[in-house]
Amino acid sequence: SQTIHQWPATLVQPVGSPLSLECTVEGTSNPNLYWYRQAAGRGLQLLFYSVGIGQISSEVPQNLSASRPQDRQFILSSKKLLLSDSGFYLCAWEGTGNTIYFGEGSWLTVV
Amino acid sequence: GESVGLHLPTLSVQEGDNSIINCAYSNSASDYFIWYKQESGKGPQFIIDIRSNMDKRQGQRVTVLLNKTVKHLSLQIAATQPGDSAVYFCAEARTDKLIFGTGTRLQVFP
Numbered sequence: 627s628q629t630i631h632q633w634p635a636t637l638v639q640p641v642g643s644p645l646s647l648e649c650t651v652e653g654t655s656n657p658n659l660y661w662y663r664q665a666a667g668r669g670l671q672l673l674f675y676s677v678g679i680g681q682i683s684s685e686v687p688q689n690l691s692a693s694r695p696q697d698r699q700f701i702l703s704s705k706k707l708l709l710s711d712s713g714f715y716l717c718a719w720e721g722t723g724n725t726i727y728f729g730e731g732s733w734l735t736v737v
Numbered sequence: 738g739e740s741v742g743l744h745l746p747t748l749s750v751q752e753g754d755n756s757i758i759n760c761a762y763s764n765s766a767s768d769y770f771i772w773y774k775q776e777s778g779k780g781p782q783f784i785i786d787i788r789s790n791m792d793k794r795q796g797q798r799v800t801v802l803l804n805k806t807v808k809h810l811s812l813q814i815a816a817t818q819p820g821d822s823a824v825y826f827c828a829e830a831r832t833d834k835l836i837f838g839t840g841t842r843l844q845v846f847p
Contacts, residue, residue: 670837
């Protein structure tokens with residue numbers, strides 16, 4: 627069966643510090659991968675999606691970047707965090723029929 | 738612009754009653770819709786989906802209804818239980834992306 631893991635689950639980072647959130651998928655090959663952000667009390671916003679290694683599409687201009695160094699690995703990064711980067715970040719992969727399956731999420735608080 | 742949104746931000750129901758969560762969409766070309774359940778501090782979980790060639794689809798205690806004429810989607814939960822308390826999102830599939838609504842919080846009280 628397919629599984630998705632993302633880490634860390636929680637982190638508190640100072641403004642201006644770098645960020646790296648990692649996500650890996652198991653049990654499938656060449657999946658479409660996604661990073662979403664959910665601000666408190668808000669809906670899910672698509673940040674990046676990838677249809678293959680090294681292929682990244684950005685949905686919104688922002689302080690974040692994404693990379694896909696391996697088929698089942700998706701990384702969300704920032705060189706210098708802003709207060710507005712705080713939120714709940716979700717990695718996801720796409721199964722059959724366009725269904726999206728999510729990881730457990732990473733809580734980021736920028737202080 | 739086109740969007741997917743939810744009519745009610747919070748829905749409170751008594752345990753045992755049926756719940757109905759509504760969603761409106763504006764892209765008439767969309768042909769696939771999904772409902773997700775998100776419990777506090779966790780990632781969204783797939784509940785049920787429906788394609789535009791269907792009006793109704795049933796799962797275990799859940800039913801999704803699609804009205805393409807008025808571009809409306811609803812999720813019905815039968816015999817609502819405390820474990821159903823969560824935020825529910827509808828989502829619309831557009832090419833390689835999934836567009837989510839804001840979410841409706843379902844609160845179940847005894």
